[in-house]
Amino acid sequence: MTASAPIVTMIVPGRDIAAFAPAALASLRAQTETRWRAILIDDGSADETGAIFAEAAGTDPRFTVLRHEASRGLGAARNVGLALVDTPYLGFLDGDDELAPEALSRLTGTLAETGSDFVAGAYVRLRPHGDSYNAGRVQPWISAATDPERLGASLAQHPRAVSNIVAWSKISRTGFWHDLRFPEGVAYEDQIVAQLMYTRARSFDVIPDVVVRWRVRPDGTSITQGKSQLPVLRDYLVALRGGIRVLQDAGERAAVTARLDLILAMDMPSLLDIAATHDDPAYAAEVAVFIDELRALPEFADASPDEAIAAALSW
Secondary structure, eight states: OOOSOOOEEEEEEESSOTTTHHHHHHHHHTOSOOOEEEEEEEESOSSSHHHHHHHHHHHOTTEEEEEESSOOOHHHHHHHHHTTOOSSEEEEOOTTSEEOTTHHHHHHHHHHHHOOSEEEEEEEEEEEETTEEEEOOOOHHHHHHHSSOEEEEOTTTOGGGGGOOOGGGEEEEGGGGTTOOOOSSSSSTHHHHHHHHHHHOSOEEEEEEEEEEEEOOTTOOSGGGOTTSHHHHHHHHHHHHHHHHHHHHTTOHHHHHHHHHHIIIIIHHHHHHHHHHOSOHHHHHHHHHHHHHHHHSGGGGGOOOOTHHHHHTTO
């Protein structure tokens, strides 16, 4: 381990992720760029997550642990971490995911080269396979957002960047976050923030490198696996609406169209499938209202969803 001052802080929240946290922490220790620190936030876990985080901090001074006695949610946990960052760069890693070994080197190195406000990389799913996990391929909408490499880009030059909406695929300059915070008390807290990042950036970079392996939990307990629950659906639609509104307010019509392309190809088919058999008629009603809202948007006429995306979702 190097004694050099850290250049990047990783904010790592987690709640009841004892089965996955060791792999996430190991992926940090395995980074070829060793000048990092990590703020581990145990968000009111009832399992051994807190003990795993504490053990990591006890053996490696690059780890710092905070604990919420009661869960405050992912947005609040990230915001607490943001207030403690004192390095030039910052990023996020959910405690059940894994960084690729070259991730921090590639991401921070790109920002050092370009001077951009943030850089976004590609990611793949980790799907359960027996007692282990297999990494899938880069999905087509992520390739569209990150491949080929674009340095010093703007949203006007690269509107399809908005397909990469997750917080944990990016490293930013810390100063860029001076007035950015995550919504609290809701699911899908990163979607609106991601669109604010794209619209506010002086410039951003995208790289095709896979920087994160995103875990699909076998028990279906992650937020993104809970869209059949009506409260989760409502949070999801609020996030989709809010992201579109951010892009519209910034005058980024092409980016709105790119976002609609993806929503129509990827989100709507699965939500309509759930609505068709859902026990609560309110579910189908809320999906129908959202579809009507999309059709009323002036950018809807320009949308052309890629039918190949639906097939790619099975990977």
